[in-house]
Amino acid sequence: MSHEGMMLQAQIPPEVQHKLMQFQEIQERIRALTIRRQQLEVELREVERTLDELKSVKDDAPIFKSAGRVLFKVSKEAVIQELNDRKETLELHIKTLEKQEAQARKRIEELRQDINQALAGYSLSSS
DSSP: OOHHHHHHHHHSOHHHHHHHHHHHHHHHHHHHHHHHHHHHHHHHHHHHHHHHHHHTSOTTSOEEEEETTEEEEEOHHHHHHHHHHHHHHHHHHHHHHHHHHHHHHHHHHHHHHHHHHHHHHHHHHHO
């Protein structure tokens, strides 16, 4: 950090520095939540595509499921049930992450306003 940057940081009141740190932490949290949600959405689309494909497969067609390096023959009904269960779980996790993202975005906006007000007041009083 430059000498000017250290001087500016030293001039910022501690409560504003704390809010700036919170702001950065919440930004990181939002990034992590967004990445996780996007990963789950990709998996959800894959599950939905698989369920769509299974609609066109005959009930007695051989279906295999991978477990590590081994393939097991399974019934169409069992695969559909497992995929539907996974779909429900993914949808629930995605909704939870969306709520957490919304709360974090609301909090970051509150912090942004607090910081802007504090810095505006600080710059006016220090002039």
